[in-house]
Amino acid sequence: MESIFNNSFATLVAxxxxxxxYLLVIPLILFYWMNNRWNVMGKFERLIVYGLVFLFFPGLILFSPFLNLRLRGDSKG
Incomplete structure (x- = not known):
């Protein structure tokens, strides 16, 4: 019986x-990457980012109310 509990616990931890x-770590890394590289990305890097956004969309939606990717424009009026 003890081995079944340990196996179930290991499965739960996994x-x-x-x-x-999937929901926390990779979306935060993706937000950071997009925020730093948005204006200097090449077309293949942008294609990879779009694919990752599609893949990790649920995690990005979780953080979207708290983080934003507004581009920093000129500080002129």
């Missing part, structure tokens, strides 16, 4: 780890 990476 699921929590995978979900947290």
């Amino acid at each position: 699921y929590v780890g995978i979900v947290s990476i």
